[in-house]
Amino acid sequence: MVAHLGFTAPKRQATTQSSPRSVTTVQAEETPPLSHAAQGGIFHSLDLSRRLDIIHPAIVQTTMSPPLPSEILDLIVDFLHNERDALKACCLVSKSWIHRTRRHLFVHVELTWKSRIKVWKEMFPDPFSSPARHTRCLSIRVSQVVIPVDTGLGGWIRTFSGVVRLHVDLCGLGGDRKISFVPLHGLSPTLKSLRLACGSSTPSSEIFGLVCSFPLLEDLALVSLGGNCEIDEWDIPSTSPKFTGSLDLRMVGGIGPVVHRLSELPSGLHFSKISVSCLKEDVESTVDLMSKCSDTLESLSIYYYIVGAAFSFSFCGWPTYLGTYLWSQPSTTCRCSISPSSRNSRM
Amino acid sequence: MPLLDLSKFTKLKDVVFGCTGSDIQRVTITLQTAESINLERITIHSPRKPIAESAYQEWQDLDRLLLRFWTSRSTRPRIRYRQGREVCDLKDLVPKLLPELASRGVVELIEIDESGCYVVW
Numbered sequence: 001m002v003a004h005l006g007f008t009a010p011k012r013q014a015t016t017q018s019s020p021r022s023v024t025t026v027q028a029e030e031t032p033p034l035s036h037a038a039q040g041g042i043f044h045s046l047d048l049s050r051r052l053d054i055i056h057p058a059i060v061q062t063t064m065s066p067p068l069p070s071e072i073l074d075l076i077v078d079f080l081h082n083e084r085d086a087l088k089a090c091c092l093v094s095k096s097w098i099h100r101t102r103r104h105l106f107v108h109v110e111l112t113w114k115s116r117i118k119v120w121k122e123m124f125p126d127p128f129s130s131p132a133r134h135t136r137c138l139s140i141r142v143s144q145v146v147i148p149v150d151t152g153l154g155g156w157i158r159t160f161s162g163v164v165r166l167h168v169d170l171c172g173l174g175g176d177r178k179i180s181f182v183p184l185h186g187l188s189p190t191l192k193s194l195r196l197a198c199g200s201s202t203p204s205s206e207i208f209g210l211v212c213s214f215p216l217l218e219d220l221a222l223v224s225l226g227g228n229c230e231i232d233e234w235d236i237p238s239t240s241p242k243f244t245g246s247l248d249l250r251m252v253g254g255i256g257p258v259v260h261r262l263s264e265l266p267s268g269l270h271f272s273k274i275s276v277s278c279l280k281e282d283v284e285s286t287v288d289l290m291s292k293c294s295d296t297l298e299s300l301s302i303y304y305y306i307v308g309a310a311f312s313f314s315f316c317g318w319p320t321y322l323g324t325y326l327w328s329q330p331s332t333t334c335r336c337s338i339s340p341s342s343r344n345s346r347m
Numbered sequence: 348m349p350l351l352d353l354s355k356f357t358k359l360k361d362v363v364f365g366c367t368g369s370d371i372q373r374v375t376i377t378l379q380t381a382e383s384i385n386l387e388r389i390t391i392h393s394p395r396k397p398i399a400e401s402a403y404q405e406w407q408d409l410d411r412l413l414l415r416f417w418t419s420r421s422t423r424p425r426i427r428y429r430q431g432r433e434v435c436d437l438k439d440l441v442p443k444l445l446p447e448l449a450s451r452g453v454v455e456l457i458e459i460d461e462s463g464c465y466v467v468w
Contacts, residue, residue, distance in 0.1 A: 277365075283351065286351065287351055290351070290356070294355045295358070297356050297359060298358050298385075299359075299360060299361040300353075300356070300359060300362050300363070301364075302363070302364055302365065303392075304370060
């Protein structure tokens with residue numbers, strides 16, 4: 001219909017009936033030279049933007065119609081998932097690019113110090129527009145500081161509701177301070193991997209209360225620097241995760257108490273991979289643990305401690321916290337650190 | 348000290364022993380119980396200390412056992428070592444510790460990757 005219209009008065013009628021883009025396309029073919037159009041009196045009643053649409057169809061083509069479909073742009077951004085600098089640059093290109101780049105920029109978030117937590121809160125005050133929903137791997141280090149700060153700020157940490165891997169670290173400053181993990185209970189219903197590094201004074205009820213709050217949990221890693229994990233009273237939950245993935249236990253004080261708690265879980269243990277770093281006195285517990293997974297166990301790693309000996313071991317991409325420890329991350333994740341200097345950047 | 352009995356674990360594909368040289372007899376005894384026909388890999392961490400003369404015999408027992416696994420089930424033996432520290436020594440050491448396997452070129456040396464952590468305490 002639009003194509004039949006000439007460059008005459010009825011054309012204005014057509015612009016109100018048709019979509020602006022289609023009209024613009026047709027006009028691009030039929031619009032006379034600029035000087036001629038500017039002389040015509042029919043544009044006097046049109047608003048300025050509409051007039052510009054007609055006069056400069058080429059400009060409209062570049063601003064209104066993206067040169068590539070959004071699916072292709074998304075694909076390009078996805079290819080850059082490991083290129084953090086490139087992703088940051090993409091974020092500054094256009095608002096329409098922000099959503100996709102955030103999916104990669106914030107896939108792994110580390111919450112460490114109090115100042116950084118406040119920066120996050122200042123940058124993303126609205127939980128609904130926060131990139132927290134894009135996070136798949138969340139590391140909460142120095143949790144004895146982070147969790148109380150989060151509680152004081154209104155519990156915004158729960159906006160990380162799509163996390164698949166959670167790393168809670170109580171080691172570091174004040175690692176022996178008692179802390180409640182209740183604010184983290186059920187943080188993400190899709191959580192599949194939990195790693196917990198804690199001090200010796202963390203009660204096992206706190207540890208396993210957190211563990212059992214994630215129904216789809218498959219992988220569990222528990223690391224303790226201190227002595228024996230404290231066995232306290234707890235109500236055995238009616239349900240527990242099925243644990244079909246890997247179990248990694250690194251307890252300097254012995255794995256016995258943890259194995260005891262694990263054996264109490266109602267859904268049983270179905271780990272396919274077990275890695276145990278233990279004292280020689282723990283062999284009995286190890287045997288007990290393995291026997292509970294005899295139908296599913298495919299991979300077994302055993303590391304013996306000898307106090308005073310030098311040890312090395314690989315840790316499947318997770319950091320370790322025994323003695324002098326170094327921090328390392330899986331190479332496939334894109335780490336995100338928020339610092340005060342990044343406040344002005346659009347991410 | 349109780350020993351691990353691997354005979355019940357029929358789906359076992361991969362076994363890793365991180366130990367010092369003095370534990371090698373324990374590794375051998377444990378592996379003797381492994382009956383899984385699915386066993387694909389046996390990984391042992393390289394010794395971190397100089398090996399005593401008496402321990403060489405224990406390593407050679409392990410050598411024979413691993414060779415049996417290799418010939419009967421194609422189970423690949425691997426020695427894992429720490430990055431940048433033991434590489435030179437290890438090439439000399441492996442033929443002494445595992446002569447049968449080394450002569451057949453079966454032993455695979457695995458470097459602990461960057462994601463591993465090295466702990467000294």
